[in-house]
Amino acid sequence: MNNNELQQLVETISLENFNMKFNHDAYFNKRLRTTGGRYLLASHNIEINPKQYINYGRDALIDIIKHELCHYHLHLLGKGYQHRDEDFKKLSKKVEAPRYCKALESYEQRANYIYWCTSCKKEYLRIKKVNISKMRCGKCRGKLKLKKLLKK
Numbered sequence: 001m002n003n004n005e006l007q008q009l010v011e012t013i014s015l016e017n018f019n020m021k022f023n024h025d026a027y028f029n030k031r032l033r034t035t036g037g038r039y040l041l042a043s044h045n046i047e048i049n050p051k052q053y054i055n056y057g058r059d060a061l062i063d064i065i066k067h068e069l070c071h072y073h074l075h076l077l078g079k080g081y082q083h084r085d086e087d088f089k090k091l092s093k094k095v096e097a098p099r100y101c102k103a104l105e106s107y108e109q110r111a112n113y114i115y116w117c118t119s120c121k122k123e124y125l126r127i128k129k130v131n132i133s134k135m136r137c138g139k140c141r142g143k144l145k146l147k148k149l150l151k152k
Helices: 003-018 050-056 058-076 086-095
Strands: 026-028 037-039 046-048 113-117 123-126 144-149
Touching: 003 026, 003 058, 037 058, 046 050, 046 058, 050 058, 058 086
Parallel strands: 026 046
Antiparallel strands: 037 046, 113 123, 113 144
């Protein structure tokens, strides 16, 4: 699927599920890493993570589009468009838009470091580097050491 096909799909979903036109741009953004998509408040455009479509298919893509269109239409109508707002919750439920998309990678797959406690030997996976002079073991308060750098 390319950006033109995505644009058509977004316009179709907007008319069929929201009975409103989508008058802005929708496109894939391969720089998105931790989210399925995002609605841009300033430009009113919608960006979609292409990895969601590649990994999970058209149904997952449609779910993400519905979610982002909830933000889009509510924002343009001047209603509560944030996840915590009642308007957003009601509209999401009405159009069956999920609150979250499927994770692309688990925490274990994303982890870059393995630390271990010198006292109790418990291991900790971490995505970001930890300051071992300040951090301690959550189980016994022992000192931590870097066991392995998984990837760089």
